[in-house]
Amino acid sequence: xxGIDAFGLLKDELKSEEIQDQVNAAxxxxxxxxxxxxxxxxxxLIPFLRQRVDEYTDEILLVSIIKHL
Numbered sequence: 001x002x003g004i005d006a007f008g009l010l011k012d013e014l015k016s017e018e019i020q021d022q023v024n025a026a027x028x029x030x031x032x033x034x035x036x037x038x039x040x041x042x043x044x045l046i047p048f049l050r051q052r053v054d055e056y057t058d059e060i061l062l063v064s065i066i067k068h069l
Contacts, residue, residue, distance in 0.1 A: 006032045007045065014052050026064040 010032050013025035029049070033041040 006035055011048060023064050026067075 006028075010025050010028065013021045016022055016025075029045075033045055036045055
């Protein structure tokens with residue numbers, strides 16, 4: 001049985017229209033980055049977060065993401 005894809009779940013939640021899903025995902029960014037390992041986090045997570053940050057207009061969510069990095 002395959003494990004849960006934490007990065008996939010994070011991506012889905014950060015793309016959600018529900019602000020609470022996005023905030024919850026932002027709170028887990030650090031944990032997910034650690035689980036991915038340095039190389040994968042640099043190759044996949046950071047580019048994804050950069051793209052999402054450029055798209056965000058909600059200042060509270062941006063602060064939450066930055067705070068948990």
